[in-house]
Amino acid sequence: xxxxxxxxxxxxACGSDRASSSCTHCRGTTYCGTRCMQAHWPVHKLVCGxxxxxxxxARAGERDGTPRGPADCAHARACGETAPAGxxxxxxxxxxxxxxxxxxxQAEAEEVWETQExxxxxSQLPRLHALIASEIATEAEYTNxxxxxxxICKQWRAPPEHSxxxxxxxxxxxxxxxxxxxxxxxxxxxxxxxxxxYADGPVRAVRCRATVIEQPTRLPPGEHxxxxxxxxxxxxxxxxxxxxxxxxxxxxxxxxxxxFARQVPGPDKCAATVAxxxxxxxxxxxxxxxxxxxxxxxxxxxxxxxxxxVVKQELVDISQYCVRRSLLAAFFETQRRAVLExxxxxxxxxxxxxxxxxARCLQVAPEQLAxxxxxxxxxxxxxxxRPDLLPRAxxxxxxxxxxxxxxxxxxxxxxxxxxxxxxxxRVEQLVLRRWGGSDAREAAxxxxxxxxxxxxxxxxxxxxxxxxxxxxxxxxxxx
Numbered sequence: 001x002x003x004x005x006x007x008x009x010x011x012x013a014c015g016s017d018r019a020s021s022s023c024t025h026c027r028g029t030t031y032c033g034t035r036c037m038q039a040h041w042p043v044h045k046l047v048c049g050x051x052x053x054x055x056x057x058a059r060a061g062e063r064d065g066t067p068r069g070p071a072d073c074a075h076a077r078a079c080g081e082t083a084p085a086g087x088x089x090x091x092x093x094x095x096x097x098x099x100x101x102x103x104x105x106q107a108e109a110e111e112v113w114e115t116q117e118x119x120x121x122x123s124q125l126p127r128l129h130a131l132i133a134s135e136i137a138t139e140a141e142y143t144n145x146x147x148x149x150x151x152i153c154k155q156w157r158a159p160p161e162h163s164x165x166x167x168x169x170x171x172x173x174x175x176x177x178x179x180x181x182x183x184x185x186x187x188x189x190x191x192x193x194x195x196x197x198y199a200d201g202p203v204r205a206v207r208c209r210a211t212v213i214e215q216p217t218r219l220p221p222g223e224h225x226x227x228x229x230x231x232x233x234x235x236x237x238x239x240x241x242x243x244x245x246x247x248x249x250x251x252x253x254x255x256x257x258x259x260f261a262r263q264v265p266g267p268d269k270c271a272a273t274v275a276x277x278x279x280x281x282x283x284x285x286x287x288x289x290x291x292x293x294x295x296x297x298x299x300x301x302x303x304x305x306x307x308x309x310v311v312k313q314e315l316v317d318i319s320q321y322c323v324r325r326s327l328l329a330a331f332f333e334t335q336r337r338a339v340l341e342x343x344x345x346x347x348x349x350x351x352x353x354x355x356x357x358x359a360r361c362l363q364v365a366p367e368q369l370a371x372x373x374x375x376x377x378x379x380x381x382x383x384x385x386r387p388d389l390l391p392r393a394x395x396x397x398x399x400x401x402x403x404x405x406x407x408x409x410x411x412x413x414x415x416x417x418x419x420x421x422x423x424x425x426r427v428e429q430l431v432l433r434r435w436g437g438s439d440a441r442e443a444a445x446x447x448x449x450x451x452x453x454x455x456x457x458x459x460x461x462x463x464x465x466x467x468x469x470x471x472x473x474x475x476x477x478x479x
Contacts, residue, residue, distance in 0.1 A: 011030060011031050011032040011036050014032065014036050016032045016036075018032050019031055019032045020032060020033070021033065021034070021037065023037065109193065109194045109195055109196045109205050110193055110194055110205075112194070112196065112204050112205040113193075113194035113205040113207070122203040123237070124237065125203055125237065125262060126237050126239050126258060126261035126262055127161045127162070127233075127235075127237050127238055127239065128160040128161055128162075128239050128240075128241055128254055128257060128258055128261075128322070129160060129161065129162045129163075129164065129232045129238060129239065129240050129241070129325070130152065130159075130160040130162070130163040130164065130240075130241045130242075130243060131164050131166075131225060131228045131229065131232075131240055131241070131242055131243075132148070132163070132164070132165045132166070132242075132243050132244075132245055133165075133166050133167075133219075133221050133224030133225060133228070133245065134165060134166070134167040134168075134178075134245035135167070135168045135169075135170075135218055135219075135245075136167065136168070136169040136170065136174050136178055136245075137169075137170040137171075137174070138174075139174075141245075141246065142169075142174055142177055142178060142181075144245070144246035144385065145178070145181070145245045145246065146181055147246075147248060147292075147293055147294060148243065148244075148245055148246060148247055148248060148249070149181060149182070149185050150294065151248045151249040151250075151251075151294065151295050152185075152249055153185065153188050153189070154251060154295075155249065155251055155252075155253065155254045155255065156251045156252050156255055157195065157196060157197055157198075157252075157254060157255040157258070158195030158196065158197035158205075158206050158208060158254065158255075158258075159189060159195065159208050159254055160208065160241060160254055161206055161207075161208050161209070162208070162209055162210070162211065162232070163185075163189060163208070163209075163210040163211070164210070164211045164212075164213075164228045164231055164232075165182060165185075165210070165211070165212045165213070166213045166215060166219070166224040166225075166227055166228050167182070167212070167213070167214055167215065167245075168214065168215040168216075168217065168218055168219065169214075175214075179214070182212040183212075185210055185212070186210040186212060189208050189209060189210040190208065190209050190210060192208075193207075194206065194207050195207075195208055197255075197258060198258070198259075198262075211231060213227070213228075220340070220341045220342065220343060220345060221343065221345050221346055222332075222339070222340040222341060222342070222345030222346070222349075223340065223341065225242070225328075225345070225346075225349075226332050226340065229325065229328055229329065229332070232325045233325070234325060234326070234329070235325070236266065236267050236324070236326070238324065238325035238326075239257070239261050239322050239323065239324055239325070240322070240323050240324070240325055240328055241253075241254075241257065241319075241322055242318050242319050242321070242323070242346070242349075243319050243382070244319065244384060244385075244386075246385045247319060247382055247383060247384050247385065248292065248294065248295050248298060248382070248383035249295065249381075249382060249383075250295055250379060250380055250381045250382065250383075251295055252379060252381075253381050253382065256275060256364075256379070256381065257273060257275070257322040260273045260275075260322065260362075260364060261273060261322060264362055267324055267326060268360075269360060270324075270360055270361075270362050271323065271324045271326070271327040271353075271357050271360040271361070272321050272322065272323045272324065272327060272353050272357065272360065272361045272362070273321070273322045273361070273362050273363070273364070274315060274320050274321045274322070274354075274361055274362070274363045274364075275320055275363075275364055275369060275379075275381040276313050276314070276315060276320065276363060276364070276366050276369070277311055277312070277313055277366065277369050277378050277379065277380045277381060278311065278312050278314060278316065278317060278320055278380060278381070278382060278383075278384060279298055279302065279309060279310070279311050279312075279380040279382070279383040279384070280309070280310065280312065280383065280384045280385070280386065280387055281308055281309060281310075281385065281386075281387040282307060282308055282309065282310050282387060283308075283387050284387055286307075286308035286309070286387065287385055287386070287387050289308070290308045290309070292309070292383065292385065295383065298377075298380075298383050299377045302371075302377035302378075302380075303376055303377050311377070311378050311380045313366055315354055315363075316350075317350065317382070317384055318346050318349050318350040318353065319382045319384065320381065320382060321350075321353055321354070321361070323353055327352075327353065327357060327360075328349070331348075331349055331352045331353075335348065335352075369381075
């Protein structure tokens with residue numbers, strides 16, 4: 001096993017306290033000899049370069065000059081280092097990663113780009129494509145989109161090779177602000193020249209680009225996604241990262257998934273990779289009251305054990321996955337139009353990837369991302385602002401859909417803005433599962449529990465009872 005809780009003098013492979021050498025790439029993980037180092041490489045390579053070097057304490061600037069303190073990354077205990085006081089708010093970086101963030105690194109990246117002569121190898125490397133659907137109707141939504149975009153620009157290594165944004169903004173003022181934001185995003189991604197993407201190998205640098213498409217009207221999330229996916233090359237090397245427009249990316253997200261995708265077997269054995277840790281607010285009140293402005297803020301709150309934010313080891317959101325383009329294309333080819341046009345389409349995407357193709361999803365061991373014993377925060381990959389992420393759904397048994405228009409009319413007649421909205425969302429989850437064809441016994445049980453979780457206004461009771469009856473008949477749930 002991996003001795004993450006041990007001191008730097010212990011071997012990460014066998015646990016021996018006679019470690020005398022370290023990883024030749026990151027210099028942060030110690031081993032008792034070459035044999036252990038080679039045996040541990042299949043595990044260590046997923047996080048190599050995201051580890052701190054022992055004794056690394058000097059500060060260095062980010063791309064924008066913001067001070068960056070020494071590391072307190074999820075993997076600090078792999079080398080026995082803890083961050084000194086005052087550095088707790090910073091995200092973990094090794095010296096090698098910090099070098100990528102200063103001006104001299106850009107010259108290095110350009111030199112690597114010009115001198116790397118491995119076109120054959122380069123064509124086989126994974127290429128990350130970030131797909132983001134954004135619909136902005138308020139200043140708060142614009143602010144969250146800006147935070148999301150900045151978190152993509154400030155990745156430790158190269159951002160996705162291709163970032164694609166499909167967007168719509170309500171109102172002239174918001175439209176102008178979003179247009180300016182995304183124009184600057186393109187300039188940052190495409191104007192910086194090559195980025196260093198890998199710590200080693202014959203091909204280390206990549207060029208990145210961004211595509212921004214304004215839509216003339218609102219679109220369902222599935223339609224945004226379908227239009228963006230058409231712009232992604234149909235190749236085994238094309239991998240897709242999905243993200244809500246208000247999520248925050250951990251600075252190591254692209255480096256992690258790029259390294260992970262480089263090591264996996266072919267499409268017949270691996271169609272998706274997944275990191276199991278997700279950060280989110282603990283409640284709707286916390287989401288509304290706290291300013292989750294950046295990944296650094298989230299990490300600082302986690303390190304301070306702030307009650308407003310938590311990291312969960314659950315697979316509940318599609319943004320936790322990096323999916324082959326071919327698998328997403330198969331989703332759009334097989335799903336009914338009613339599912340693709342539904343506002344909860346991404347819930348069905350998650351079901352399609354996580355349940356229907358579970359055998360081809362490879363997950364990194366949670367221990368690789370865990371927080372150090374001495375404090376700090378785990379490597380959570382993505383921060384989702386929604387505290388009530390939708391549960392996963394399965395899909396195998398067909399069932400007819402209830403009349404959602406009737407449900408909407410009853411809810412609107414009730415005028416129950418708070419609980420009614422929550423109930424409608426749960427109802428729609430159940431309906432979407434059934435439209436997609438589902439044997440989601442656990443999901444049905446959860447839906448039924450939610451109907452009985454609290455008092456409902458009298459106009460909603462018949463609807464809840466009817467849906468509970470339909471759920472029992474469709475899924476065989478007792479009670």
